[in-house]
Structures are given as C-alpha cells and as structure tokens.
Amino acid sequence: MSKPMNPAQLNPAPLNAQLDTALENVHRAGLPGVFAEVREGEDLCWQGAAGLADVDTGRPVAADLRHRVGSVTKSFTAAAVLRQVECGAVDLDAPVARYLPALVPGARGEAITVRMLLDHTSGLAEYLPYAYPSLKAFPDIAATSPQSLDDHRFTRFDPLDLIGLGVSAPAVGTPGGRPGVYSNTNYLLLGELLAHVTGDTAERCITRDVIERAELRDTGFPTEPAVAEPHARMYEAWFGMIDPPRDYSVFDMSWVGPAAALVSTVADLNRFFGRLLAGEIVSPASLRQMRSTGPVVSQEGTVIEYGLGLHPMDTPEADGFWGHGGTVWGAGTLAMTRADGRRQFAVAVNLQRWNHLDASGRPQPHPIDAALAAFYRLAMTG
Template sequence: MNPRTRTRTRARTVVASALLASLALGPLAGAAAAHPVAAAPGALSAGSTPAVDGPDTAALEKALVGIPDGDVSAALVRVGGKGSWTGTAGVRSLRTGAPALENARFRAGSTTKTVTAALVLQLVAEGRVDLDAPVTRYLPGLLPASFTEPPTVRHLLTYTSGLKPGANLGSTTEEMYDNRFRTLTPERVVAAAVAKGPAFTPGERQVYQNIDYTVLGLLIEKVTRDSYEHQADVRIFRPLEMRHTGFPAGPDPRVHGPHHRAYADIGGRTTDVTEWNMSDRWAAGNMISTTADLERFLVAVFEGRVVPRPLLDQMFTVPAIEGATYGMAWQRFVHNGREIWGKTGSRPGYHTVLAATRDLSRTVVYSVNAKSAREDGFPLVARFALPAFDR
C-alpha cells in the first residue's frame, strides 16, 4: 500500500491540454538496468522496420537532429503498427552531456488519466460501478447542497461534470516551482472545488480539467477499499508487465531509476525541475513510466485486453455536445483523413503523447524533455508525433 494512503484515514468523509491542445516513483520492483545509446552526446539513434505505408521515417529522423537544441534536451519516440520505428536523441543531463537513454523513466503527466479511466471501466464491467449513477452514490457527502444535480460517473469520465477547478499550488510554472516540495492532498483539492458550487449543469459542456479525474481516484479507493496506486498496479501494470511504471511514494519528489534531467525557464534561466512533488496531480497526472511500457499499455487498451469491448466502444465515444472532442480520457483527432485517439501529458520539463488509430495500424508514444512542455503543446506534437501518421 502506498505510504501516502497509509497515513490517510480509510474512513473518508469528503467535504470536501488536449491530443493537440487543439490535439498538450518510487522504487519499482524488477527494474532492468539501463543501457546508454551508443552515440555521441546529443546525437541520435534510430531503428526501423520498413513498410510501404509505414511512418514518415525521414521526418521522424529530422525531428531528432540537433537535440539538445535550446528547448528540447532529450527525446524518446516509439512508432508501431504497420512499420515500426524508434528514435532516441539528446542528453541525460545538460551538465554532464551524457547521452540519452532509450529506457529512461519520466513523468507521464495527464496520460495518467487513461489509466484512471480504465480502472473505473473495469469496476463498471464488474458491476461495482454504474456509469450513469450520481457520483454521490459512491462518495456520499462529496457535494454540498448547491449541487442540485450531481454529476454522474460518466460525466466525470468525459469531462462534462460541471465541477470547478480544485486547489492548486500555482497557475504558472514559476509559482508552482516555488511550491514544488509542498503536498496538496486529493481531499483538499476536491474540497476546494466543490465548495465553489457548480460551474454548469452536468452534461451541458465539455471542459478538460484535472478535478474530474481526482474525484474518480477517490471513487476507485472508496469502491475497492484499497489505494488508487495499488489498484493501478494489480489491475494494469502487473498484468501487462509494465515493470517500470508506477507512482511516487507519497510526496517523494524524485524519479527513481534511469531517467533524464528535466528543465524549464524559471525567471528567464534554464532551471533543473526534475525533483518535484507532483502528489497534487495524483490520479490525474502523477504517473511515472517509460515509452516501452506506455506502448504496451496503449496496444492492450486498443485490443480490448484492459477494458471489455462493449465498454471500450463507450470509452471512444465523444458526447454529443458542441465542441466536444474527448471520449473517456482519450481525445479524438483527424489527421490526413485518419481518425486518431490520443492523450497528451505535460508537466514542467516533460511532454508525453500516446496516440493510435483504433485498428492499431499506427501507434506512437513519445517522451520529450522540453522547456516548452507546459506551453502550447502543438509544436512538439507536430514535430515528434504527427509524422507517424503522415503516410
């Protein structure tokens, strides 16, 4: 059980951007040793299995040239489906110049939400959760009287709950950096959100935000009488042999095992932001993983091995709301006539993408260490992900 969970009372009373932004650990058992890329610092290493209708490998290789480049210090890209390609470029550390590691662990940001959605849908498949039941059935006392129409589990999964944002440790990278070693519990985050009352009637609009998935994390714990982290481990990470994926031990600010240093602009200076307590993001964005593990997860989800197929179709259904682009965690996007489903994750210094066509004819997973990671994510997506879908 996660230390953070052990310190919390089990009897809880809770009174408590997008695939394109138009698409933005504790020690892990069984971790394999890292092997550096056999290239000079800053150089790239790439490999591929050719396919006639495969990815645009020339564009992918070009994307890695020149790293580190003032913004991106390291990039790890994995492309699968009809034709595979992997590329690694950059350095582990700007200070040492040691070459990037293909198996480096990283903060996966909001791609965590895809795991949270899968956990909830597994509970639905088991008959323990009803998608269209009000969340208060599972978390009594969650909402004050101002919520005359409580959101359902489905509303939370599709970002249509009407909840307002919760407590945070800053709205800018600079503000968050000053608070990077503080702890903000999920209960405090949610309490601050619901105290503001509803933003709109549930189902009326789709607004991408973390609060919905923080509440879903609490729901998972309440229904299973177990920690969110342990449920993710026993239901998803272990069965899929995602040996290098997990969550920090409570407020632990470190990334354990092989990893790259992360950087952001703080006060106009390039600042190392690797050590950071991300516990306030929890079930919405606190996962640590590798590109190989996330590719394994992506394929298993799309093949129906994580969420049963009838529910998988619901996961990939966008609500009939004007402007909506998200199903349950995943976002729908069309590029070159192809329907793509994906999820981005961004934390200071880290940008992550999971994306695939429903038939898995093309998949892409990347982790990029970039100072621009929390800005408009489209340039990074266009550079490192879209070439996988260009042919």
C-alpha cells in the same frame, strides 16, 4: 540514434532516417531532449532520441528513459474505473452522491454522475487556480512568479483538500452540459471513488487492474518525489519567466495523484494503448464507452473531442488515432494508437511552457510547436 527493430518490414531504413531527422529538428527548435518510439502493430520498428537528458553534464537522452507522463495518467484511471463497472461495483450513470456523498454534497452530488467525471462534463472547476490563493501552492500567472514551484517541491497534499477547492469553486458548467470543461478535480474524485469501492488506494487499484494487466514493466506511481533512474532532467520555463529553465524532476506529485502523477516509458505507453484499443484491458463494450466523445474545453482554451479518459487526435492525418497527452512541471508526453492497432507512437520531451505570452496572456507560437507537429505527422503516416 534510431534502432530499426523489425527485419520483416520492407526496407524501413528511409523512414527511420526521416524520423531521426524529424526528431533532431525538434531538438534543434529548442527542446533540451526528446525521445520517441513508433510501432507497427506488435512490431517495434523505430526508436529515437535527440538532445540532452541533463544540460549540465551533457548526458544524452535515450529512448528507454522513465518520464513523468502527466495527464496520460487519466487513461489509466479511466480504464480502472471501467473495470469496476464491468464487475458491477460502479454504475457509470449513477450519481456521485451514491459513492462519495461527503465530497460532492447536496443536489450537486445527485446531479453529477460517474460518467460526467470521466468525460469532464461535471461542471466542477479545476482546483489549481484556487490552490494559489488558498494554499499558496502553485504559480499564479497573473502574479508572474513561479516561486511557489520551489517552495512546494516537497509539500505533501491531501487530495480531499484539493477536491474541496474544486467543488467549492464557482461551477464552470451544468452537470452533463456541453461543451464540458477539462478539470483535474474530476479525476481526483475518480481516485477517491476507486478507493471507496475497492477498499484499497486508487494507485494500487490502477496498478493491479491496469498496469499489471497490460504487463508494463516500467510504469507506476511514484512513492517519493524523485523518479527512479534512468530518467531525464525535466526543465520548466514557465513561459520564459524561469530563465534558464529549471529542473523539476524531483517534485512531490501528490498535487495531481491519479489525475497526472504516473511515471512510464514511451515503450510502455505504446504497449498500454495498443492493448487498450485492442480490447485487452477493458471489454470491447467498455472501450466503446471510452470512445464515445463530446466537445470539451481544454486547459489551453481550445475545444477538443473527449471520451472517457481518451480523446482522438484531431488532425487530417490522424485517421482514427486515439490516446492522450500530458504535461507536468518540466515534462510532456503524447501517446497515440490507431484504432485498428496498426500504428502507434509515443513521444516525451523534457521542457515545458517554452512559449512566451503575448500582451493578452496567450502563448505565442514557437518553432518547437511546428517541429513537433511535423514529427507527429511523419510518425502517424509513415
């Protein structure tokens, strides 16, 4: 159901009806639930929700639900680091060894800079593939078994252990080399950097310097495995290997911390990216740094342009949209704002890894993909 909220806008009803239809098409393509918001500048012009928050009870989704936003967290963490750069506590081009010599030791720590952590050009490997054989902590695609998801719902991980897995793994590139390779190890290290220079936890630093600065009411780092109500169930299909998909809305998020643990709403995400792109969270000079991009290999294996915790949406319709997407078990989010602030959208879904894998292990196309793409185009172009 849509909520036209801007009476000053010239006859928004036709567009709102189209957005309602596009969102319903995403649900009908196979998602249990999907909810979204579109803004014109500071004006809320549409909110929508389609489908179910809970498939067992039939509870419908609503546009104001809290949701795990995955790697959208990286934009918040990057903004907090840039705030420390602005106050002189961090030098973007200083080696990591200046701040965290024990975590990235030797010549490597001298070669990798803070900037390289932010833009994924450090060459440090993603720790997740090594967590399965080392900690038996995460699903191993090759083993075609998601059992470890259930085994570790309530496991509390030490970020230093996870960082150690990524740092000790074979390098995925040379420091500063292109293309970079997307790695959560980089952002766990940035969390430790924030803790080192502020004397506080990364979560409290990000809350104080970014979340509160943006005046976000429903955004924060979870302090327990459950998400505060109201929220949707979050269903993981694990490429068809969990059938029917299972709810993982209760899960200890210490496995990703300042890389992907944040909980937010679509309204708060639009507010955050709108203010970030307007230069109200970091300075205009810092924002220019965040929007300086280069090629990075994503976790899906595609090459994307990536800056310092921000990336542009690379489609012909995007025309200057910046933001971030994210996935965790059962939950997915995308939030994008046009650089001039004139249009914003954020969308959240409560199913992940709906694609089945082909014989080579690549995800096959699914009707959900096309339906989401159609919604994105309409939300961007109006």
